[in-house]
Amino acid sequence: MGRLRWWHLPQVLPVERQLFSPEPWSERLFWSELGQVDTRHYLVALRGEDVVGYAGLCDYPDEAFVQTLAVAPHAQGEGLGTRLLDALLVEAARRGQRVVSLEVRADNDPALRLYTRHGFRRTHLRRGYYPGGVDALVLTRRS
C-alpha cells in the first residue's frame, strides 16, 4: 500500500469506470483531488505493478470524509478493501479526527457490510440521490 500518484491514473480510470458507472470520477477530478495535498490522503494498492485498489480521505475542519474506496473486481474479497479502509482510519486518527463520514448507495451490500464492521452507523438518508433513484446513506463513525 502506497500513496496514489498521478502516474497511477491510467490504470485507475478504467477500474473507476468499471466500478462506478454511470457516474465515474473524471481524470480531471482525480487530478484536482491529488493536487489538494494538505487536505487529501489517497492510497493505492498494487499487485506487482498493477493497480488493484485505491482509496481517499478528505480532512475537513470538523470531520474526515471517505471520498472513495475501490477494489478491482478480480481482487475483491481478499481483504484489500478492509486494509485500505483501515489505513484511511489510521490517517484520520493521526490528523486528530474523531468523526469519519462517508456516503454509500443504499443497495451496496458489500460496502455496507465493510463499513458496519468498521463501526460506521447510518446517520442520514438522501432519498433518490443516485441515478435511477437509488437512495444514498450517510454513515458516520465516532471514536
Ligand SMILES: CC(C)(COP(=O)(O)OP(=O)(O)OC[C@H]1O[C@@H](n2cnc3c(N)ncnc32)[C@H](O)[C@@H]1OP(=O)(O)O)[C@@H](O)C(=O)NCCC(=O)NCCS
Ligand atoms: C466495497 C469494496 C471496496 C470491498 O472491497 P474488498 O476488497 O472486496 O473487501 P474485503 O475483501 O476487505 O471484504 C469483503 C469480504 O471479503 C472477505 N474477505 C476478507 N479477506 C478475505 C480473504 N483473504 N479471502 C476471502 N475473503 C476475504 C471479508 O470477510 C468480507 O466479507 P463480508 O463482507 O461478507 O464480511 C469492493 O467491493 C468494491 O470496490 N466495490 C465497488 C466499489 C464500491 O462500492 N466502493 C464503495 C463505495 S462507497
